[in-house]
Amino acid sequence: MATYELKNKKSPPISEIGVIKWLHENLFSSLFNSILTLFALYLLYLIIPPLADWLYFGAEFGNVTNDQCTREAACWTYIGKKLNLYIYGFYPEEHYWRIHLTFALVAVFSFIPRLFKNNAHRFKLIAFLFISYPILAFYLLYGGIGLEVVETHKWGGLTLTIIIAAVGIVASFPIGILMALGRQSKMKVIRFFSVLYIEFIRGVPLITILFMASVVLPLFFSEGIDVDKLLRALIGITLFQAAYIAEVIRGGLQAIPRGQYEAADAMGLSFFQKTSLIILPQALKISIPNIVGSFISLFKDTTLVLIIGLFDMLAIVGLSTSDVNWLGRETEGYVFVAFVLWIILYSMSKYSKNIEKRYNTELDKEKL
Amino acid sequence: MKNKANFLSNYLNNNEIRAFLFQAITVVAIFYFFYAAFDNMFDNIAARGISTGYGFLDDESGFNIAESLIEYSSASSNLTVFYVGILNTLLVSFVGIIFASVIGLLIGIARLSSNWLIAKLANGYIELFRNIPILLQIVFWYNILLINSPRSIKDSANVLDLIFINSRGFFMPKPIFEFEFLIVFLFFLAGLVGRFFIKKHYNKLRDETGKSTNTFFHSLLLVFGLPLIVFFLLGSPIQFSYPEVQGFNFAGGMNLSLEFIALALALSIYTATYIAEAVRAGIESVNIGQKEAAYSLGLTKTQSLKMVILPQALRVAIPPIINQYLNLTKNSSLATAIAYPDLVGTFAGTVLNQVGQAIEIIIMTMLVYLAISLFISFVLNVVNAKLSIKGR
Numbered sequence: 001m002a003t004y005e006l007k008n009k010k011s012p013p014i015s016e017i018g019v020i021k022w023l024h025e026n027l028f029s030s031l032f033n034s035i036l037t038l039f040a041l042y043l044l045y046l047i048i049p050p051l052a053d054w055l056y057f058g059a060e061f062g063n064v065t066n067d068q069c070t071r072e073a074a075c076w077t078y079i080g081k082k083l084n085l086y087i088y089g090f091y092p093e094e095h096y097w098r099i100h101l102t103f104a105l106v107a108v109f110s111f112i113p114r115l116f117k118n119n120a121h122r123f124k125l126i127a128f129l130f131i132s133y134p135i136l137a138f139y140l141l142y143g144g145i146g147l148e149v150v151e152t153h154k155w156g157g158l159t160l161t162i163i164i165a166a167v168g169i170v171a172s173f174p175i176g177i178l179m180a181l182g183r184q185s186k187m188k189v190i191r192f193f194s195v196l197y198i199e200f201i202r203g204v205p206l207i208t209i210l211f212m213a214s215v216v217l218p219l220f221f222s223e224g225i226d227v228d229k230l231l232r233a234l235i236g237i238t239l240f241q242a243a244y245i246a247e248v249i250r251g252g253l254q255a256i257p258r259g260q261y262e263a264a265d266a267m268g269l270s271f272f273q274k275t276s277l278i279i280l281p282q283a284l285k286i287s288i289p290n291i292v293g294s295f296i297s298l299f300k301d302t303t304l305v306l307i308i309g310l311f312d313m314l315a316i317v318g319l320s321t322s323d324v325n326w327l328g329r330e331t332e333g334y335v336f337v338a339f340v341l342w343i344i345l346y347s348m349s350k351y352s353k354n355i356e357k358r359y360n361t362e363l364d365k366e367k368l
Numbered sequence: 369m370k371n372k373a374n375f376l377s378n379y380l381n382n383n384e385i386r387a388f389l390f391q392a393i394t395v396v397a398i399f400y401f402f403y404a405a406f407d408n409m410f411d412n413i414a415a416r417g418i419s420t421g422y423g424f425l426d427d428e429s430g431f432n433i434a435e436s437l438i439e440y441s442s443a444s445s446n447l448t449v450f451y452v453g454i455l456n457t458l459l460v461s462f463v464g465i466i467f468a469s470v471i472g473l474l475i476g477i478a479r480l481s482s483n484w485l486i487a488k489l490a491n492g493y494i495e496l497f498r499n500i501p502i503l504l505q506i507v508f509w510y511n512i513l514l515i516n517s518p519r520s521i522k523d524s525a526n527v528l529d530l531i532f533i534n535s536r537g538f539f540m541p542k543p544i545f546e547f548e549f550l551i552v553f554l555f556f557l558a559g560l561v562g563r564f565f566i567k568k569h570y571n572k573l574r575d576e577t578g579k580s581t582n583t584f585f586h587s588l589l590l591v592f593g594l595p596l597i598v599f600f601l602l603g604s605p606i607q608f609s610y611p612e613v614q615g616f617n618f619a620g621g622m623n624l625s626l627e628f629i630a631l632a633l634a635l636s637i638y639t640a641t642y643i644a645e646a647v648r649a650g651i652e653s654v655n656i657g658q659k660e661a662a663y664s665l666g667l668t669k670t671q672s673l674k675m676v677i678l679p680q681a682l683r684v685a686i687p688p689i690i691n692q693y694l695n696l697t698k699n700s701s702l703a704t705a706i707a708y709p710d711l712v713g714t715f716a717g718t719v720l721n722q723v724g725q726a727i728e729i730i731i732m733t734m735l736v737y738l739a740i741s742l743f744i745s746f747v748l749n750v751v752n753a754k755l756s757i758k759g760r
Contacts, residue, residue: 212734219413331515341501
């Protein structure tokens with residue numbers, strides 16, 4: 001009987017393991033790839049060191065004046081001095097707590113319903129909170145009974161950016177749903193007006209609608225009614241956003257199989273019941289990733305309000321660098337605003353990709 | 369009595385009648401809304417002493433515009449301002465679209481590269497520029513150009529004595545085409561036509577005999593070679609006008625303002641991220657089996673790319689790319705933030721402030737963008753019809 005002996009194990013060739021294998025496979029797999037890698041490294045060499053120097057190593061963080069601050073690199077002292085302006089606008093400092101409370105309430109309000117197990121109660125509670133929050137938020141931010149009034153022209157900075165985006169998305173939602181349903185409707189007149197509205201709004205840039213809202217809208221109201229500048233911008237943004245939301249929801253509606261409509265009809269549900277209980281919940285669920293996507297574009301678009309004279313975060317750059325003490329620090333301002341908005345937008349886009357994956361379970365299974 | 373009630377409820381529960389009533393109410397509501405709005409509007413306009421109608425279009429504009437593709441002076445009419453604005457909008461959109469397409473295509477392909485570093489860099493580019501609002505990018509690049517460009521003409525940055533850069537913009541040589549250039553151009557067109565027939569001939573030959581011929585060099589010669597020879601035979605009928613310092617400014621040459629460059633740069637960089645994503649989605653949408661099948665049929669790498677992969681990838685990629693072109697054109701309206709004289713900046717900006725006839729002016733502006741949108745949708749539909757799978 002033959003016996004077999006195991007030979008001594010040899011370690012794999014050095015080119016097949018660890019870092020070297022990885023480098024070979026991912027960076028230097030061919031001549032062309034090697035050239036590309038070297039090119040990319042050179043590009044990084046050109047960009048990274050001066051950028052890092054400007055942003056951090058050469059930058060000034062201490063408590064200095066503009067003249068003492070370097071011109072060769074960033075002067076972050078300026079951002080530190082103007083930070084309140086960037087975040088709260090001209091909102092009086094002793095009232096910052098009202099802004100904090102308004103945003104904290106979002107967390108509280110979204111937590112409360114979790115305490116209730118009963119679904120029927122929960123739904124009513126959510127509806128109640130959803131309706132009462134805007135009223136409460138407006139009372140806190142604007143003031144009125146018992147609270148000092150802070151006029152809207154004092155609102156600004158990141159706070160204003162978030163307020164506009166939040167109001168825009170919430171207010172545009174019901175209009176968007178109506179328009180989406182209208183576009184799918186069998187009633188010709190309704191469909192005509194919905195299509196007209198949606199296509200008109202989507203065909204023109206937001207800036208023209210904002211101009212319309214800020215210049216033409218006041219003419220529509222009878223004499224003596226003075227519409228707040230912020231409110232006008234909000235109306236413009238809401239009408240604009242509604243058309244995009246409508247298209248997103250229409251996509252969801254079209255994905256609902258005919259059988260769902262027929263089943264609802266067979267159950268004897270009325271149009272209202274069918275729409276609100278069967279069709280919309282499914283359509284909205286499918287549309288969630290796109291709704292988040294649409295919210296992301298809305299958030300980007302809020303920067304446009306600076307053109308009609310509101311002081312969102314971007315407008316603060318121009319404003320704060322016209323302060324004689326901090327002339328010529330625009331670059332720092334833009335980089336800072338870009339950084340803040342980028343973090344917000346990047347997290348939102350990651351989040352939207354996440355839920356897209358979560359709702360796309362069926363598609364993934366097909367791929368496997 | 370009971371009958372009558374039944375009669376009424378029968379009517380109200382009839383779907384058609386209900387639909388009619390509902391639509392009638394909607395129409396009345398919409399018309400009432402507009403009636404009330406316009407009624408107020410005319411009162412307000414009368415009270416403020418603003419005139420109405422389009423008479424203002426013939427009035428003298430009274431202000432200067434730094435850049436114009438057509439002849440313009442402050443004595444020109446407001447209607448001319450309108451045209452200047454449209455042309456500037458179209459110009460910057462056109463340039464933006466070209467650069468955005470090139471950058472987007474490169475980044476989109478780089479994103480799928482097997483080279484780890486290149487793929488990561490492309491991804492970084494997309495994530496960085498996609499998530500910063502376009503308006504911020506426009507003002508950022510404008511600011512960077514502005515603070516880095518020399519103030520005075522004497523200190524202008526000089527690139528090979530051809531391009532001069534200062535705070536008034538980029539000054540570069542401007543080609544002037546002589547009449548003979550038309551002949552060169554005609555040869556170029558004839559080359560294109562010739563190429564088409566050669567291609568057709570060889571395709572026919574291939575279908576009959578199965579022998580395929582590479583027509584690349586034929587085409588190159590016809591489309592570029594021949595016109596080039598004619599060009600030199602005619603004695604290079606292109607002159608260049610070079611920028612030269614004259615007094616306090618450059619004379620001659622072509623001037624691209626910093627506003628134009630910042631706007632075109634920001635628009636291309638931003639839109640390129642979306643185009644890159646569309647390109648990537650297009651390439652990824654083609655099943656790997658298609659490539660394998662093409663190879664196993666014996667097609668070469670180029671052939672399989674040209675005949676199998678690309679036609680399928682384009683079908684997915686082109687519609688969103690065309691949509692991005694529309695978005696770019698609409699975003700070019702943000703030019704007003706850095707005072708580039710586009711349609712919104714000049715017409716809906718300066719003219720509106722001077723004349724005050726907001727409604728007429730904004731409606732005209734909106735109509736221009738609507739027309740552009742409709743045109744691009746039309747192109748999209750034609751392209752979609754061409755690209756759609758033709759069933760047999």
